[in-house]
Amino acid sequence: MLHAHQYELPGGGGTAITASWFEHLQPYIKSEQVFKDPGLTDETLSPALKSDYVMNGLFVHAIHSATIRTPAQQIFAAIREKNRNVEDYHPWPEPTNSCKPEFMNVNKKLHLEGSNYLFADGHVKWYRWENTFVPATTAAMPECGTAEVAGMHSIDGLNAYDTGKPPVTTP
Numbered sequence: 001m002l003h004a005h006q007y008e009l010p011g012g013g014g015t016a017i018t019a020s021w022f023e024h025l026q027p028y029i030k031s032e033q034v035f036k037d038p039g040l041t042d043e044t045l046s047p048a049l050k051s052d053y054v055m056n057g058l059f060v061h062a063i064h065s066a067t068i069r070t071p072a073q074q075i076f077a078a079i080r081e082k083n084r085n086v087e088d089y090h091p092w093p094e095p096t097n098s099c100k101p102e103f104m105n106v107n108k109k110l111h112l113e114g115s116n117y118l119f120a121d122g123h124v125k126w127y128r129w130e131n132t133f134v135p136a137t138t139a140a141m142p143e144c145g146t147a148e149v150a151g152m153h154s155i156d157g158l159n160a161y162d163t164g165k166p167p168v169t170t171p
Contacts, residue, residue, distance in 0.1 A: 020087055021059070021077075022051045037079055039110050046085045053118065054080045054105050057090040058154060071120035073155045075132065079107040079115050091153035103153075117152070127152075 022035050035051040055077050068074045080086070081104060089105040107115055108129035117132065118124050133151035 020051065021055045022053065037110070037116075040079060040082060040107065049085055049087070051087070052080050053077045054084075054086060055088045056153060057088045059120075060088045061090075067156070068120050069156050072123065073152055074120040075117045075152045075155075076120045077118040079110055081105050081107045119152075 026032065032050060035053060037052040040052045056075055059076060075091075078089070084105045086105045089103060091103070109115065111126065114126050114128040114131075116124055116126050132153060
């Protein structure tokens with residue numbers, strides 16, 4: 001995270017990404033094994049997916065890291081749910097999905113009824129899933145009115161609609 005500003009992580013720029021978010025960090029890390037969690041075993045994982053973590057979709061689709069006012073409270077990545085071949089999750093309400101955030105790609109209770117979370121300032125901390133929603137945050141959402149947007153998953157109440165561009169949805 002120290003040099004993230006040099007390569008502004010993807011998000012809202014509209015340019016094609018040629019590498020995954022974790023591949024941009026690889027030059028600063030000795031082993032790719034840091035992107036694996038020994039507690040997560042997959043039977044259907046795509047060989048192309050080299051990380052057991054999913055990036056918060058705010059950083060992929062909506063915002064730049066400089067937008068985050070409280071990086072020590074903003075979740076950047078979480079452990080991926082078993083057998084989910086994806087690289088991100090969407091912590092904002094989707095008008096097409098009853099205006100609820102999408103968290104099916106996040107593994108919520110892998111380690112002792114909780115999970116490890118990487119924050120935007122670079123630190124990692126274990127939390128119970130329900131505690132990642134404290135403090136609760138809300139945002140004005142098109143077609144949803146004011147909706148809860150997910151505590152530490154969107155600490156500043158941001159969402160993909162803040163840029164005026166629709167989010168890229170995962171199948």
